[in-house]
Amino acid sequence: MAIMVSFLCLVLMFSLVSIGDSLSLNYYEKTCPHVDFIVAKAVKEATSKDKTVPAALLRMHFHDCFIRGCDASVLLNSKGKNQAEKDGPPNISLHAFYVIDNAKKAVEASCPGVVSCADILALAARDAVFLSGGPGWDVPKGRKDGRTSKASESIQLPAPTFNISQLKQSFSQRGLSMEDLVALSGGHTLGFSHCSSFRNRIHNFDAKHDVDPSMNPSFAAKLKSICPLKNQPKNAGTTMDPSPTTFDNTYYKLILQGKSLFSSDQALLTTPKTKNLVSEFATSKDAFYKAFVKSMIKMSNINGGQEIRKDCRVVN
Template sequence: MAIQKHISLVLQLVIVALVFNRANGSSLKLGFYQNTCPGAEAIVMKTTANYIYQSPSLAASLLRLHFHDCFVRGCDGSVLLNSTTSNQAEKDAPPNLSLKGFEVIDAAKAAVEATCPRVVSCADILALVARDAIHLINGPFWPVPLGRRDGRVSIALESRSLPSPFANITTLKANFASKGLNVKDLVVLSGAHTVGVSHCSTIATRLYNFTGQGDTDPSLDPKYVPLLKSICLPNDKNTTLAMDPGSSQSFDEDYYKVVLKKRGLFQSDAALLNDKLASLYVKLYSQSHGYKFFKDFQDSMVKMGKIGVLTGKAGEIRRSCSLVN
């Protein structure tokens, strides 16, 4: 019953979005499957809800999966493809080895295929699942223009273009700019770190050997370091810790408060304070009580979801999200 009520509410929001946002400035459009597969969005929502209600932590993983897809070759579902004997695919590249949630995409695809074979792309399903998963944990809801088609190419080496958690602000700005995203988008999308966890191995250098002299990253709050070291012992590759301590399963603005305290987990989090405009946005969102952050997050997710999309007759509609046709 709870799932049905949530789906009903979401569909009402979609209808409102269709009325007020028909023109989106690209070849993607809201309600793309209204005639060819009218139940697609409800099917995806129901499938996603079944997983998220059992494991809310999957929401962060599914959002990350969408992000990693869009930053390599655009939002074409290439991150979902399996490697073959002759090619190592994106999902097997080092930055993607910790990705989770593929089973949710596969389940949603199977459910949609049972109703509308070869109509709805895996890339669109991934975009919808990421939105629905975040909304189901009380995060923002954003309109998802649809019409993406699936790419046929997935190359592990191309995953080097993903933003690194070790990157400085100059590199981050250049990386986002190459995708048509600005400083505001960088700060807003970094806010996704308000949910989820990371492994100790990601911050080991910051804690134990930042400059190769057995030192700690000076951009970390020195009062916070002992706690991190008590959780992450040297050479610990398995332990996980929250990216937004105390609020890692709540999609809220607390991440920005953590960054301002110099307790952001990654070097890329700390880097946001090394740019005048970026730091201003961090301060703004830390004081927004969620509203401003949610609104801008919606806008940046729509913008990100349009990166390098394949439309029209480009690409294909995969039968299985892990395999080209």
């Protein structure tokens, strides 16, 4: 019960941004008043058995929202000739879909046919952050689930190799600012990355350098030993930061030390505005948390669904 009380206390600590016309904080007040608690319980139970669950759920929500909005299209299974988003190259490593299935099952038992899978995923992402020691916030609800999911569209996700102009374009197309970009990138404080996402920085970087010169040399050497050019172990990689199950501001400190994994992380130092934000968030965990909450609410307002799915993996 402590987690539930903590959620409610934390809600009061963070100011909400405007939440648009379609979503509201009390959307299920009469139809499914305990939805927040039901989803939190499912996420907490899964996390107690597998510490990688929070990182997986947060990433899943990002990857959902950046394609067709936050409509749970990332949860749909491929069917017949249609390859769904989850089978697109950037999404192959997504996991913990069962946690959303478990939450949906519990929600359906309490209030059938009322709560969308998209809302459950948005709530689960919030719970994932909170259970990892990060901030809590009240999630605006009322999303609908999409009926379309195409693996080919997963190419629209911002790639770890992106430079700052590519990142800016990707985020601005979704109504997200440079501050949103820097704040949401802080999600990289959780989880694990395979070598394929940062290999470009440690082997054959450019005509003059084998290794990205912006990378700390000893850090680069360590990554090279984990991810050799030849005979690389299957599924080799490394944690996103030294505390991969704790939601903190270590990510920003590492960027300033030249110890970030992705080109897209290091790119945040290449404009004065984004560099200043990185420095601010590295210095103040509170400033990062407030910005992250604001940007998460903003991102999760992007919606384009049509129905309330009975099963999160298939359209009605």
